[in-house]
Amino acid sequence: MIRTTGLTKRYGSVRAVDGIDLDVRAGDIYGFVGANGSGKTTTVRMLLGLVLATSGEMQVLGEEMPRRRTNVLPRVGALIENPAAYPNVSGRRNLTLLDAAGPGGSRRTRRTRVDEALEQVGLAGVGRRPVKQYSLGMRQRLGLAAALMRTPELLILDEPTNGLDPQGILEIRELLLGLHARGTTVFLSSHLLAEVEQLCDRVGVLDRGRLVLQDQLSAMQQPTGRVLVRTPDPADAVALLSGVDGATVLKREDQQLVVEHPDPAQLNRLLVEGGVRVGELSPQRMSLEQSVLAATGESADRVPSRTAVTA
Structure with a gap:
């Protein structure tokens, strides 16, 4: 669906995008993540032919871009940053004019x-209202509605949940999952790691213009070597494990323990045989945030997410 080779964009001496090789496959929900200013929007603009690359090659829907953009763009829905609209006419009229022009x-x-x-994005009831009366979140929904007008094969979205409240974010997530289930490939550029973690199956990580990681989300969520234990007997579990070689209780919080142990099955057996009731026991896995921070190194403090470690 999207393939780039050495895609580069320079502004003077600054490399906004530095030789990236994207590989977005048919059927993906691909999360393109990175801190603000990492080059995500510049990349999206190049993919759509809105900005010319300094060097490198790219294909979208199997066609060379931007040379074949007249064949490609009618099959692509796109939302980039803050969507443009005519403020003095209705959302419905904006979509009509946009469709007539394309x-x-x-x-x-x-x-x-x-x-x-309009129905898909939750604006059916306000479609006749002038856009100048829309909130930021409503404008974002209108931009997404424009991207969906022609049932695209590929959706390219840049921060599509910008300005939405939690309920709106949930609705957009469900909408994208529904579109994906019907065959639409989704390329989602975002700095919200928690949202990407819930929605995407493949992820590319951009750091200061470079693609530093690209893989299946499941591959990024590797076991940490620690085990999460939920038990109504936390004090008994701590006392029991304190005498076991190779077992270390790293953290206790209410009825949950984080235990360092090489074998979760053996740990479970030790607890049960010691009379400790075990409600849940599972390997702890890295979160997407941890994988991103490990890949971005010195720039890790620029990733604005607070995704917790989850089992």
Whole structure:
């Protein structure tokens, strides 16, 4: 769906994007993550032909970009940063004008497609209201509606939940999962690691213009070598494990223990045979945030996420 080789964008002596090799496959929900200013939006603009690359090659939907953009763009839905709109006309009218201006939209189905897009993003009740009366979150929804107007094969989204409240974020997440289930490939650029972790199956990490990590999300969530234990007998568990070689209780919080032990099955047996009731026992895994911080090194403090370690 998206493939780049050595994609580079320089502004004078500054390399905003530095030789990245993206590999987004059909059927992916691909999370493109990095701190603000890492080059995500510049990359998205190059993919859509809005900014010319300094060097490198890229293909979108199997076509060379930007040379074949007239073939590609009608099959792509896109939302980049803060979506533009005519403030003095309604959201419905904005979508109508946008569809009429673009290639490939059928006039006969335009009204239906506008209605469906507004319904999908939760704006059906305010579609006739002037956009100047919309909140930031409503404008973001309108931009997403524009991206969905022609049932795209590929969605390229840059911070699509910007300005949305938690309920709005949940609704957009469910919408994207539904579109993906119907065959749409999603490329999601975001700095919200918690949201990417819940939505995406593959992730690329951009740091100061360089792609420092690209893999399946599951591969990034490797076991840490520690075990999470939930028990109604935490004090008994701590006392029992204090006399066991190779077992160290690293943290106790209410009824949850974090235990360093090489074999979760053996640990479970030790606890049960020692009379400790075990409600849950599972290997602790790295969060996406931990993987990103490990990959970005010195710039780790620039990643604004507070995703907790989860089992």
